[in-house]
Amino acid sequence: MEFGLLLVLGWVAGWLTTVAGLGGGVLLVLALSLQTSPAEALALSSPALLVGNLHRWAVGRRDVDRRVAAPFALGALPGSALGGLLVVAMPTWLLQVLLVLTSALALARALGWWMPRPPAAALVPAGAAIGAVAATTGSAGLAVGAFLQSAGLTGAAYVATAAATAVAMHLGRIAAYGLGGLVTGETALLSAALALAILAGNVTGGRVRERLPAAACSRIELGVLFVCVALALAGL
Template identity: 40%
Template sequence: MSVDLLLTLLAAALAAFLLALLSAVAGFGGGVLLLPVFTVLFGLRVAVPVLTLAQLSSNGSRVWFNRRELRWRLIGWFALGAVPCAVAGGLLLAHAPLSPLKRVLGVFLIGVVVWRRLRRPPRPPAEPSFAAVGAASGLGSALLGSVGPLTAPFFLALGLTRGAYIGTEAASALTMHFAKIAAYGAGDLLTRQVLLLGAALTPATLLGAWAGKKVVGRISERGFVLLVELGLLAAGALFLAGF
């Protein structure tokens, strides 16, 4: 292994650890922030499927750590929309114009935080409406690697916090990640390089998820929601900046 490749893997592993920790605390954000890092290191067409493989271990560990608080019916409704749209997005990845979609998503994420601050909290959405949330999230995630913040306002509107929010959101995300991997495989995006990188980054994401689980119990509910909103603003700014 060359020195340059080793340094690249170490940088990617450190980023994966730190952002898996963030995901475990806030329930999202790691994937969105990892995408620009992986894009710089590997290029966009490799970064998106590598990120998906890394998210399997990150989300899977968050599901396991919070398994007693999962909302299974909600996960089912989400998967109903997410799986087919994730497959469609995965097959489109090689040809989709990504920059305009990123900027639209950035405006949406920042607008959500402003709306939450200027208006009364929204009424809890009906669980079947999460099929539409899953559809939008599945398509966007397949094209951009991760749009975890897209789902955050809807899960928060149901009053989910801490373990229930983190675990349920992670389980919902897993359904579309598996669908994305199947689509990437069909589109010849799961190359040997992608599979090796995904395997190499798995230990760092697992360790970050474990460390985040130790941190999340020490944050107040108000601080938790504030952390999520700050993550939404950061993710929106990154998308608007074209990352």
């Protein structure tokens, strides 16, 4: 993969997730899957996205709703580990189909056609289920967003809590990818470069978010999801 393209994709992913609350990770995985296999794209992006979410969590740590984040993460960690082990055994075509379906559902939700509202009491099992989806498609931002919004989180609390829960999901699936042999020395080096680009995107996105109204952030999210669906279809 071209190194310059990798850095650009990382910066865009960090910027988008910081501005819109989700979408950057989905876009990154889909773009990478056009250059390599979906499984390799997941393994390459996960460590870098972990670093990006750790940064967002650290910056917004005072805004994290721990009553939601802690039980959700308790389910997400083992759920994402199980999903990561499944990725190793999944055929490429099945991963590609899952990428298309989850991207399409994300777009449908953003357009108001499908608005899931899971009960806020189901934090641990929901975390486990969403963690498994995150490990197999990288598109769990949709479900995380719906769940956190159903728990009443908005604005800075929403972005910070989403970052905190994402950390748990990334840790679980990275461990599983490593056990499955998907994480190598080469992917680790590429992930490190990708992580630096994501951090730069986070910083830039944070400055932009301070100036943008909520409606503008929502429009950016919708545009990103249109692009995600197009990339997912291109991957087929």
